[in-house]
Amino acid sequence: MGVEVLAISTNSHFAHKIWQEVELSKMVEGGVPYPLLSDAGGRVGEVYGVYDENSGVDIRGRFIIDPDFVIRASEILTAEVGRNVSELIRQVQAFQHVVKTGEVTPSGWRPGKKTLKPGPALAGKVWKEWKPEEAFE
Amino acid sequence: MPEVPAGCATPSPGPIISEDEQPEPTQTQVKKEVPMVQARVGKPAPDFELTAFIGEGFKNVRLSDYKGKWIVVCFYPGDFTFV
Numbered sequence: 001m002g003v004e005v006l007a008i009s010t011n012s013h014f015a016h017k018i019w020q021e022v023e024l025s026k027m028v029e030g031g032v033p034y035p036l037l038s039d040a041g042g043r044v045g046e047v048y049g050v051y052d053e054n055s056g057v058d059i060r061g062r063f064i065i066d067p068d069f070v071i072r073a074s075e076i077l078t079a080e081v082g083r084n085v086s087e088l089i090r091q092v093q094a095f096q097h098v099v100k101t102g103e104v105t106p107s108g109w110r111p112g113k114k115t116l117k118p119g120p121a122l123a124g125k126v127w128k129e130w131k132p133e134e135a136f137e
Numbered sequence: 138m139p140e141v142p143a144g145c146a147t148p149s150p151g152p153i154i155s156e157d158e159q160p161e162p163t164q165t166q167v168k169k170e171v172p173m174v175q176a177r178v179g180k181p182a183p184d185f186e187l188t189a190f191i192g193e194g195f196k197n198v199r200l201s202d203y204k205g206k207w208i209v210v211c212f213y214p215g216d217f218t219f220v
Contacts, residue, residue: 003207006198011216016190019216035191035198043151044185048176050212058212065182065208074178082220092207
């Protein structure tokens, strides 16, 4: 897929190092393969709308940025619920497909499933081409 | 980016705001100001530079260094937390 991942929290880079050494490396061999960035003070988190002043941390925000440096998608959760990585991968695949082909991907699209080609011929005729059940297949 | 000296509390640049996005001088006196740039879907990603632990060392990482690639930026509440 060719995606660069950056992980950011308000912890120091020193804490990141120790976390990688004592815990992450026990979950992923060799530790996680992406940089762990320190947003001490939450200034970057504030710009991205994820800094929570009450707890003083950046909550669980995730942003997909395309090669033109445009934000394509975001998801922000409070701390208690973890992400769905499969959905993140699906969204990246869908955006990459859209950029490459100019097609659009209906709800629930995954690689290999039907896409739609936008244009005058399709307006008002989507019901012929795509059924809501397909979103759950 | 060069290696970051492992000093205590070394500040990293943080959000990178261009000249024309800087707040007016009068606004800088407001103690708690809303950042001038806000991340929004469909808009250019606000750039930043932060100190990172990467591989074996500490380096400053700038988001725009990755321009031209697909990027996923993940904020998370904290090292050693649970989910």
